[in-house]
Amino acid sequence: MTRRIPHTSIMHHGTTGTVSTFPSAPLPVSFHRTELAVILGLYGRMVAAGEWRDYGISALRDVAIFSIFRHTAEHPIYRIEKRPKLAQRQGIYAVIGMDGRILKRGHDLPTVLRVLERKLIRAVAD
Numbered sequence: 410m411t412r413r414i415p416h417t418s419i420m421h422h423g424t425t426g427t428v429s430t431f432p433s434a435p436l437p438v439s440f441h442r443t444e445l446a447v448i449l450g451l452y453g454r455m456v457a458a459g460e461w462r463d464y465g466i467s468a469l470r471d472v473a474i475f476s477i478f479r480h481t482a483e484h485p486i487y488r489i490e491k492r493p494k495l496a497q498r499q500g501i502y503a504v505i506g507m508d509g510r511i512l513k514r515g516h517d518l519p520t521v522l523r524v525l526e527r528k529l530i531r532a533v534a535d
Contacts, residue, residue, distance in 0.1 A: 437468040438493055440475065447518050448475050448489055451525060461486075487512075487525065 440448065455461040455477075463478040465485070472492050476485035488505040495501055500515040504524050513524040 435470060437470055438473040438491060439468040440466070440473050440491060444491070444518055447522065451522055452477065455525070489522070 452461060452464060460479070461477050462480055465474075465476040465478070467474040467476070471494060472490050474491075475489040477487040477489070478484075479486050484507060486507050490503045490505060491501055492503070493501055496516070500521070502516070502518050502521040503514040504512045504521055506512050513521045515521045
């Protein structure tokens with residue numbers, strides 16, 4: 410789509426210019442600050458229990474991923490994923506284990522994270 414810009418907006422030696430508009434690239438999926446507060450609350454409790462040590466956040470075109478590590482230089486033991494395209498289906502949030510199995514999926518983040526809370530209860534009880 411091309412539109413004409415009046416010479417009062419852009420002038421180059423007395424002539425008018427044209428501007429071509431292109432669709433912008435889609436923004437990557439990311440966690441909202443309220444979602445991060447819930448995730449980081451659990452993360453802090455698990456760090457205090459000595460279960461987790463590090464995390465990483467990825468914002469991609471279709472998914473946002475919060476990766477949880479037991480040791481800094483290894484593969485994540487859990488991934489918390491946000492996939493907006495699944496909002497009308499299985500649920501926007503998922504907790505995925507190290508082996509790639511989906512441990513819990515749903516529409517409500519605190520409910521989905523309960524699968525990891527149970528691991529905290531077991532860690533404290535041991």
